[in-house]
Amino acid sequence: MLFNLPYIAVVALILIGLAAVIFKRNLIKIVIGITLIESGVNLFLITLAYRGGSTAPIYTATTTEETIMSLPVPHALTLTSIVIGVAVLALMLTLVVHIYRHYGTLDARKIGREEE
Amino acid sequence: MSIEELFNFLLDHSPALIVAIPLLGAFLTPLVGKINDKVRNAFAILVVAFTSFLVFLLANDILTNNTIRTYVFGAENAGSPIVRILFEVDGFSAYMAIIASILAIAGVIYAWSHMKEHTGQDKFYTLVLLMIAGMFGMILTGDMFNFFVFLEITSIAACALIAFYTNKGKAVDAGFKYIVISSIGALFILFAIGILYSQYNALNMAVIADSITFSFLDKIALVLLISGLAMKAGIVPMHMWLPDAYGRAPASVTVILIGATQASLYGLFRMVFSVYGNVFSSIDVTKDTVINTINSVNSVGWMLIILAILTMLIGALMALKQSNLKRLIAFAALAEVGYMLLGVGVRLASKVSQDITIAGETTTQVAFQGYSATALTGSVFHIMNDALDIGLLFLVAGAIYLVTKETSLNKLGGLARNMKYTTVFFLIGLFAVSGMPPMNGFASKLMIYQSTFQLNPIIAIVAILCSILLLAVFVKVFHSAFLGPKLPSLKDVKEAPKSLLIAMGIIACIIIFIGLFPNLFVENIVTPAANAIMDSAKYITAVI
Numbered sequence: 277m278l279f280n281l282p283y284i285a286v287v288a289l290i291l292i293g294l295a296a297v298i299f300k301r302n303l304i305k306i307v308i309g310i311t312l313i314e315s316g317v318n319l320f321l322i323t324l325a326y327r328g329g330s331t332a333p334i335y336t337a338t339t340t341e342e343t344i345m346s347l348p349v350p351h352a353l354t355l356t357s358i359v360i361g362v363a364v365l366a367l368m369l370t371l372v373v374h375i376y377r378h379y380g381t382l383d384a385r386k387i388g389r390e391e392e
Numbered sequence: 393m394s395i396e397e398l399f400n401f402l403l404d405h406s407p408a409l410i411v412a413i414p415l416l417g418a419f420l421t422p423l424v425g426k427i428n429d430k431v432r433n434a435f436a437i438l439v440v441a442f443t444s445f446l447v448f449l450l451a452n453d454i455l456t457n458n459t460i461r462t463y464v465f466g467a468e469n470a471g472s473p474i475v476r477i478l479f480e481v482d483g484f485s486a487y488m489a490i491i492a493s494i495l496a497i498a499g500v501i502y503a504w505s506h507m508k509e510h511t512g513q514d515k516f517y518t519l520v521l522l523m524i525a526g527m528f529g530m531i532l533t534g535d536m537f538n539f540f541v542f543l544e545i546t547s548i549a550a551c552a553l554i555a556f557y558t559n560k561g562k563a564v565d566a567g568f569k570y571i572v573i574s575s576i577g578a579l580f581i582l583f584a585i586g587i588l589y590s591q592y593n594a595l596n597m598a599v600i601a602d603s604i605t606f607s608f609l610d611k612i613a614l615v616l617l618i619s620g621l622a623m624k625a626g627i628v629p630m631h632m633w634l635p636d637a638y639g640r641a642p643a644s645v646t647v648i649l650i651g652a653t654q655a656s657l658y659g660l661f662r663m664v665f666s667v668y669g670n671v672f673s674s675i676d677v678t679k680d681t682v683i684n685t686i687n688s689v690n691s692v693g694w695m696l697i698i699l700a701i702l703t704m705l706i707g708a709l710m711a712l713k714q715s716n717l718k719r720l721i722a723f724a725a726l727a728e729v730g731y732m733l734l735g736v737g738v739r740l741a742s743k744v745s746q747d748i749t750i751a752g753e754t755t756t757q758v759a760f761q762g763y764s765a766t767a768l769t770g771s772v773f774h775i776m777n778d779a780l781d782i783g784l785l786f787l788v789a790g791a792i793y794l795v796t797k798e799t800s801l802n803k804l805g806g807l808a809r810n811m812k813y814t815t816v817f818f819l820i821g822l823f824a825v826s827g828m829p830p831m832n833g834f835a836s837k838l839m840i841y842q843s844t845f846q847l848n849p850i851i852a853i854v855a856i857l858c859s860i861l862l863l864a865v866f867v868k869v870f871h872s873a874f875l876g877p878k879l880p881s882l883k884d885v886k887e888a889p890k891s892l893l894i895a896m897g898i899i900a901c902i903i904i905f906i907g908l909f910p911n912l913f914v915e916n917i918v919t920p921a922a923n924a925i926m927d928s929a930k931y932i933t934a935v936i
Binding site for chain 1: 555579
C-alpha cells in the first residue's frame with residue numbers, strides 16, 4: 277500500500293487538475309489546473325524510474341554489479357517534459373494577459389461573446 | 393560528386409533533413425528579415441520548397457518500391473538502434489508528408505500578399521516554419537516520446553499563430569482554447585507513453601508494437617492515446633476549439649493548421665494500427681480469451697464510429713446556421729474529420745471470428761471483413777481530399793476577407809462580378825467538398841459509403857446525408873457571397889493579389905487532377921499508403 281502511494285498521488289493530481297480545468301471559470305485557475313495535470317504526469321514518470329533501494333544512475337568507484345540503479349530514461353523524459361511545460365505555461369499566461377486587456381475580466385463566461 | 397550521388401545522399405538523409413531544414417530556417421528567418429521583407433518571404437518559400445522537394449524524393453522512393461526507410465540518430469554501429477531516437481518512414485508517413493508539404497507550400501506562398509500589411513512578420517514566418525517542422529516530425533518519427541515532443545512544438549507554434557491578431561479579443565480567446573485542449577491532450581499522450589514504457593521498457597513504436605500484450609494497462613493507455621489525439625484532431629466531444637481556431641487564424645495559417653490537425657489524426661491511425669496493430673490485426677486463435685479480445689476491438693471500433701457520426705452530424709448541422717464565412721468552413725472541416733475517422737472505426741468494428749471449412753476440416757479464423765480494407769483506403773484517400781478541399785475554401789475565404797475586410801455573409805454579395813478567378817476556385821472547392829462526381833471528394837466518399845453500407849446501412853445513410861447538407865451549406869454561401877447584384881459597399885472590390893491566386897491555383901489544379909484520374913492516384917499513392925498502415929508486421933520487422 278505504502279509503495280503505491282506515489283501512484284495514488286499521481287491519479288489524485290491529474291483528477292484535481294482535470295476538475296479545475298472543467299469546472300473553474302477563472303482562466304488563471306484553468307492554467308493552474310493544467311500545471312497540476314503536468315505535475316501529475318511528471319511525478320508518474322519519476323516514480324516509474326525508481327527501483328527499490330536504487331541509486332542515481334551514475335557509475336562511480338563504489339559501483340558494483342549488485343548496485344541497483346534507477347532508470348535514467350524517464351528522468352530524461354521528465355526533464356524534457358518540464359521544459360515543454362514551462363513554454364506552454366508562459367504562452368498560456370501571455371494569452372491570459374492579452375485576454376484581460378481586452379475584456380477586463382478573467383471570467384470564461386464573459387470572454388469572446390461580443391458581436392462583431 | 394555526381395548528380396546521382398547527390399540525389400542518393402539527399403534521399404538517404406531526407407527523413408532528418410525534412411525536419412531539420414524548416415527548423416533551421418525558422419531561426420534564420422529573423423536574421424534574413426533584417427535585410428528586407430521580400431528577401432525574407434522568398435527565403436521562407438525557398439525553405440518550404442526545398443523541404444517539399446525532399447518529401448517528394450522520399451515519397452517517390454518509398455511508394456514505388458513499397459519499402460520502409462529508417463533513420464537512426466546518433467553514432468553509427470554503436471549498439472542496437474532500438475534504444476535510440478529513430479525515424480521510420482513507411483508508405484503512410486510518406487503519403488501524409490506529401491499532404492503536409494502541399495499545404496505548407498500553399499500556405500507560405502499565400503502569406504506573401506495576405507500578411508503584407510501586418511507587423512511582426514518575422515515572428516510570423518518563424519512560427520510558421522516551426523509549425524511545419526513539428527508537423528513533419530510527427531509524421532516521420534518512429535519514437536513515442538519524439539512524437540510527443542513534435543506534437544508540443546506544433547501546438548505551441550500553432551497556438552501563437554491562431555492568436556496572431558492579438559488586437560482582436562476573439563482571436564486570443566481562440567488561441568487560449570486551443571492551447572488548453574492541446575496541452576491536456578498532449579499530457580494524456582505523455583501519460584500513455586509512461587504506461588507503455590513501464591511495461592515494455594521501450595519508447596520505440598515498433599518495439600512496443602512487437603511486445604504488446606493488450607493487458608489492462610495497455611487498454612488504459614489506448615484510451616488515453618485515442619482521447620488525447622482525438623482532442624488534437626477535433627473529434628466531437630472535444631471539438632469546440634476547432635471552429636474558433638480555424639475561423640480566427642489568418643487564412644495562410646489555417647491551411648497549415650489543417651495539416652497539423654491531420655498529423656494528429658495520422659498519430660491516431662499510427663497508434664491504433666501500428667503500435668496496437670498486433671492486438672488488432674493478428675489475434676491468437678489458440679488462446680481462450682480470443683472472443684474477449686474481439687469484443688473489445690469491436691467496441692473500440694463502434695465507439696469510434698459513433699464519435700465519427702456525431703462529428704459529421706454536428707459539423708454539418710452547425711455549418712448550416714453560421715453566418716460568418718470562415719466559421720462556416722471550419723464547421724464543414726469538422727464534418728470532414730468525421731469521414732476520416734469513420735474508416736478507422738469500420739475497420740475495427742468489422743473484426744470477426746468465423747468458422748471456415750476447408751476440405752472437411754473446420755477451423756476458426758479471425759479476420760477483418762473484406763470491405764473494411766476499402767473503408768480504410770477511403771479514409772486515407774479522404775485525408776488528402778479534405779486537406780485540399782477545405783484548404784482551398786479557407787484560402788478563398790481569406791482572399792475575400794483581404795479585399796473586402798468582411799467575413800459576414802450578410803454583408804457580402806455580387807463578388808463574382810469583380811473576382812472571377814476567386815469565384816472559379818470557390819466553385820471547385822464547393823463541388824469537391826460536397827463530393828460531387830467530377831471532383832476528388834466524390835472518389836473517396838464513394839469508397840467510404842459503399843464499405844460502411846456493408847457494416848451497417850444507417851452509417852452510410854448518415855454519411856450521405858451529411859454530404860448533402862454540406863452541399864446545401866456551400867450552395868447557400870455561393871449564392872449569397874458571389875451571386876446577385878453588386879453591393880454599393882463592395883463596388884470597388886478588386887481581384888485578389890497574385891500570390892493568393894497562385895496558392896489557390898496550385899491546390900485547385902491538384903483537386904482537378906485527382907478528380908479526373910482517381911484510379912491512377914489511388915493505385916499509385918493511396919493504396920500503397922493504406923496497405924502500409926494495415927501491415928503492422930512489416931512496420932515492426934523494419935526495425936527489429
